[in-house]
Amino acid sequence: MKVGFIGLGIMGTPMAGHLLDAGHTLYVHDIKPVAAELTAKGAIPCPSGAEVAAASEVVITMVPDTPHVAAALFGENGVAAGLGAGKIVVDMSSISPIETKEFAARINALGSDYLDAPVSGGEVGAKAASLTIMVGGPQAAFDTVKPLFDKMGKNVTLVGGNGDGQTTKVANQIIVALTIEAVAEALLFASKAGADPAKVRQALMGGFASSRILEVHGERMINRNFTPGFRIELHQKDLNLALNGAKALNLSLPHTASCQQLFNACAAQGGAQWDHSGLLKALELMANHEVKAV
Amino acid sequence: MKVGFIGLGIMGTPMAGHLLDAGHTLYVHDIKPVAAELTAKGAIPCPSGAEVAAASEVVITMVPDTPHVAAALFGENGVAAGLGAGKIVVDMSSISPIETKEFAARINALGSDYLDAPVSGGEVGAKAASLTIMVGGPQAAFDTVKPLFDKMGKNVTLVGGNGDGQTTKVANQIIVALTIEAVAEALLFASKAGADPAKVRQALMGGFASSRILEVHGERMINRNFTPGFRIELHQKDLNLALNGAKALNLSLPHTASCQQLFNACAAQGGAQWDHSGLLKALELMANHEVKAV
Numbered sequence: 155m156k157v158g159f160i161g162l163g164i165m166g167t168p169m170a171g172h173l174l175d176a177g178h179t180l181y182v183h184d185i186k187p188v189a190a191e192l193t194a195k196g197a198i199p200c201p202s203g204a205e206v207a208a209a210s211e212v213v214i215t216m217v218p219d220t221p222h223v224a225a226a227l228f229g230e231n232g233v234a235a236g237l238g239a240g241k242i243v244v245d246m247s248s249i250s251p252i253e254t255k256e257f258a259a260r261i262n263a264l265g266s267d268y269l270d271a272p273v274s275g276g277e278v279g280a281k282a283a284s285l286t287i288m289v290g291g292p293q294a295a296f297d298t299v300k301p302l303f304d305k306m307g308k309n310v311t312l313v314g315g316n317g318d319g320q321t322t323k324v325a326n327q328i329i330v331a332l333t334i335e336a337v338a339e340a341l342l343f344a345s346k347a348g349a350d351p352a353k354v355r356q357a358l359m360g361g362f363a364s365s366r367i368l369e370v371h372g373e374r375m376i377n378r379n380f381t382p383g384f385r386i387e388l389h390q391k392d393l394n395l396a397l398n399g400a401k402a403l404n405l406s407l408p409h410t411a412s413c414q415q416l417f418n419a420c421a422a423q424g425g426a427q428w429d430h431s432g433l434l435k436a437l438e439l440m441a442n443h444e445v446k447a448v
Numbered sequence: 449m450k451v452g453f454i455g456l457g458i459m460g461t462p463m464a465g466h467l468l469d470a471g472h473t474l475y476v477h478d479i480k481p482v483a484a485e486l487t488a489k490g491a492i493p494c495p496s497g498a499e500v501a502a503a504s505e506v507v508i509t510m511v512p513d514t515p516h517v518a519a520a521l522f523g524e525n526g527v528a529a530g531l532g533a534g535k536i537v538v539d540m541s542s543i544s545p546i547e548t549k550e551f552a553a554r555i556n557a558l559g560s561d562y563l564d565a566p567v568s569g570g571e572v573g574a575k576a577a578s579l580t581i582m583v584g585g586p587q588a589a590f591d592t593v594k595p596l597f598d599k600m601g602k603n604v605t606l607v608g609g610n611g612d613g614q615t616t617k618v619a620n621q622i623i624v625a626l627t628i629e630a631v632a633e634a635l636l637f638a639s640k641a642g643a644d645p646a647k648v649r650q651a652l653m654g655g656f657a658s659s660r661i662l663e664v665h666g667e668r669m670i671n672r673n674f675t676p677g678f679r680i681e682l683h684q685k686d687l688n689l690a691l692n693g694a695k696a697l698n699l700s701l702p703h704t705a706s707c708q709q710l711f712n713a714c715a716a717q718g719g720a721q722w723d724h725s726g727l728l729k730a731l732e733l734m735a736n737h738e739v740k741a742v
């Protein structure tokens with residue numbers, strides 16, 4: 155298939171690489187020079203998103219945030235300028251569900267389909283082609299693009315219409331952040347009360363308190379391993395999507411709001427690059443106590 | 449073994465029944481008449497905790513809250529009055545970790561050992577003998593009582609010294625409440641943004657957002673099944689232990705505090721008897737929106 159790929163950063167480069175490995179023809183564009191590992195595999199650099207779109211059947215965008223998608227699609231010489239009818243735009247960035255619906259409507263008005271298909275799994279998942287991909291858009295477009303998704307990820311779900319993929323990603327990031335906070339409060343309570351947090355975590359695994367976060371991030375907290383993983387500054391961006399969405403939708407998300415403040419407190423300590431399990435440190439600061447083995 | 453059992457309510461009655469079934473001699477006491485199902489199995493009612501303690505090697509208490517344990521152990525004609533040296537007091541109630549350490553010291557001063565051994569699993573777990581039992585106290589006392597625990601529960605863990613069992617139970621209840629809140633915010637966001645919460649939940653299972661709470665309580669929220677389960681008023685009591693502990697330990701638990709306020713808001717709607725997943729309804733009220741299938 156002739157595939158366009160715009161945004162070849164730490165996520166996009168390995169994802170595009172998997173599509174090249176599968177034999178697809180890739181037209182690529184980025185504001186930075188495209189990695190040699192992609193051109194060596196035959197990726198064809200294009201000077202603009204418009205030229206990528208003109209050459210491709212499916213155009214994938216993988217950029218940092220909502221304004222970057224807006225620029226890539228609708229900026230000067232962007233995708234929309236070269237798209238025409240009968241194509242599919244697939245935004246795999248993690249951006250606003252609400253603006254996604256507007257982007258989809260504008261692409262539909264040009265006669266092409268739109269899929270929002272954000273991922274979770276990070277750089278590790280991108281390299282291993284094990285990303286979780288949460289998709290919103292029409293079934294037929296999903297079916298066409300599914301073979302491409304399957305080269306980049308493992309759990310690929312069509313959740314609903316346009317925006318629902320991004321909504322699901324935001325929901326995921328809300329739960330992950332708030333569960334990290336829950337585990338942090340519990341382990342800090344246990345530690346400050348004099349118990350061994352490692353034994354407490356062990357006793358809680360298998361019951362109703364069990365979660366992937368207690369397993370993975372609970373262990374990180376106990377081992378004080380705050381090397382990312384997933385960086386706090388990225389989770390701040392994702393909770394910002396949740397909170398802007400809550401504002402737009404007239405929705406109160408009290409713990410999401412509070413969690414963002416705790417991430418901000420980490421950033422104030424120089425922790426924007428910590429793994430998000432480092433949220434524990436904001437609570438530790440307030441308690442004047444570090445979680446540690448007894 | 450000669451076992452005393454004080455507190456024969458909806459939890460204590462089936463737990464005592466399992467010990468009778470296993471052939472132990474049970475001396476029992478409650479402020480209410482003891483259930484016929486226990487006396488029919490040979491349980492021996494005693495007029496006071498002191499007489500239970502005098503007759504037994506191991507004395508179990510299973511009462512609602514910290515003041516009830518204080519009264520059962522140290523009130524007039526309580527356990528301490530009949531205990532003497534060389535016995536083991538096992539408190540299986542869910543009470544304050546801090547006061548537990550004081551109770552243990554007072555029992556130790558009489559020459560007997562103390563175990564705090566709160567449970568999770570509720571009435572269902574008590575009847576099925578599948579309780580999770582989190583124990584604090586000396587290893588030797590734990591080893592002596594372990595055969596009794598094994599008749600009442602499945603996951604039995606000695607976490608550490610006295611108080612650590614209660615601390616672990618509080619940590620469990622913090623995580624459970626806050627994870628329910630996390631799932632509620634995420635599903636409410638998804639629903640108000642127009643996605644199908646059932647499909648969102650499905651897409652999130654298996655990733656980092658996955659938990660027993662997303663599985664069980666997430667499903668309850670989607671099906672609007674708020675029949676307990678575990679009642680909000682009981683979780684309010686448990687978060688009260690966490691918050692009183694936080695005050696005593698100089699510890700800030702912002703989401704535990706906020707969660708308690710949301711439970712209070714449920715109670716204000718007549719929801720003290722709802723399952724704790726009904727916390728969703730406090731958020732729904734603020735959002736003027738109910739989570740529902742699309």
